[in-house]
Amino acid sequence: MTGYLLHGDVSVGDTPPPLGVDVTATTVVLGALASRDWRPMHHDKNFAVERNGTQDIFLNTPNQAAWFERYVTDWTGPTGRLGRMTFRMNTSVFPGDHMVFDATVTGTHVDAVGCGWVELDVALMVGDVATTTCAVQVALPIDDDDNPWNRRGDSWHPDSKGDN
């Protein structure tokens, strides 16, 4: 598989292109239902305001994860294989917000079984506020003959950590 991002193409400090999305009530409800999250704070504004004390319905966590995945794999292409994601939710994302995903590469390493890893700090920004941050570890092909998706069992270590 050729033409996609390779591990050697990436350096610490690289910044994948940002992604901007206007959030509507449909964005929130569609995402909640697609992730089978039926809880009312993601589709019932009265419930969200009166019970959760928030200003409106808000993006649910599993759907935010899907947005982060989309952002990262837009950059890597389909040969990028997620290993680990750590989310920290600081505040909520509401209809009317313009959310922007941006990221910085914080590390790269090749693990003991030859899998090439890239670490990124990704932020979901609304205005100047990082509403959610996500530390991502994603595997990229070492060369055109490598495919991280072929790794199984002892050849796949999503908890692998680099020195940088």
Added chain:
Amino acid sequence: MSGSPTTDLAAIPTFVLDKVGQVQYEEDGGFPVEHGYIWNTCAATENGNPLFWDEAVADELTDGPIAPPTMLSVWFRPHHWSPGRTEPAVPLQAHFDLKDDLDLPEAIISSNTITFHDPVRIGDRIRSRQVLRSVSDPKTTKLGRGRFWVIDVEYLNQDDALVGVESYTAFGYRRETR
């Protein structure tokens, strides 16, 4: 983790402390992994990754269609209603148990780590099991007074292969009275 008494929150009951490290709520997903939900999720996030839309790409890279890795929790979330059930089922039951057991009526998930193992494929039957890892001392945040807890959810397929682990850190709290 601590069960030390405080002036404003009750001590952690012994039966809660006994759950730490124990497997709870082993359950099967209610339905096999299906392509419709994958497309719903991709549509909801405008995700054009050809792995999920182009069979030729999926065949070449992943030996056939797979689900987006971040959909892990989707496959065990219960239906909103099913015949014969009188109470609404909730995912992450161990989390809701803690809200009740610690008398903390509100809760948020403050952080969440997902580790991805074998890909989830169309037709897989995913099962999950929950493990309470820790409960904190009382803390005060801008939301109110409460406790943090950590719950791991492990996901396995029908062949007992690990497909992922989600580790949730939650904050259960009482809203500040004004």
